[in-house]
Amino acid sequence: MKKIIFSVLLAVTFIMSLNVSKSQAQESLYKRLGGYDAIAAVVDDFVPRLVTDQMLSKYFVGASDESKMRIRQLLVDQICAASGGPCVYIGRTMKQSHKGLGISEAEWNSAAGHLVASLKKFNVPEKEMNDLVAIVVSLKGDIVEK
């Protein structure tokens, strides 16, 4: 009898664990990142790193605090929307907003490094980090010009 109860319990536990991993797999990246506030916190850490980077600060020399705040908000909206969240990105395309800036591959790498540093600071797990980086990397061709 004990053996039967044990087997049934084992089977139930196994089926439950299957359901849990199924629902986790179906969860949007937005939810897995922790939602809007978590994304905003990462962006709020990332933008100051980007605009004060020695190699990149020249791009933001003429930008007012308000202009930087505008980019910050558009980044939050962009990541929220692209990861399956309830936001709508109403900014310009990456091509439109970066065309003519002449951003290089090295500068891109530096920016990507800052994003990863911000994600790590907030202990974003490896899988979610890779999924978000993949989204950002998909924009590279429209941002890098040389």
Ligand code: HEM
């Ligand atoms: C080396 C890397 C980068 C530099 C130097 C850079 C620089 C800039 C600058 C100067 C602007 C303002 C352009 C303008 O208002 O005319 C801008 C806008 C923007 N950037 Fe970047 N950027 C970089 C990478 C990225 C990446 C990786 C993303 C997305 C993940 C991104 C998303 C945006 C967004 C959403 C805007 C606002 C678009 C708009 O004005 O409608 N940028 N960027």
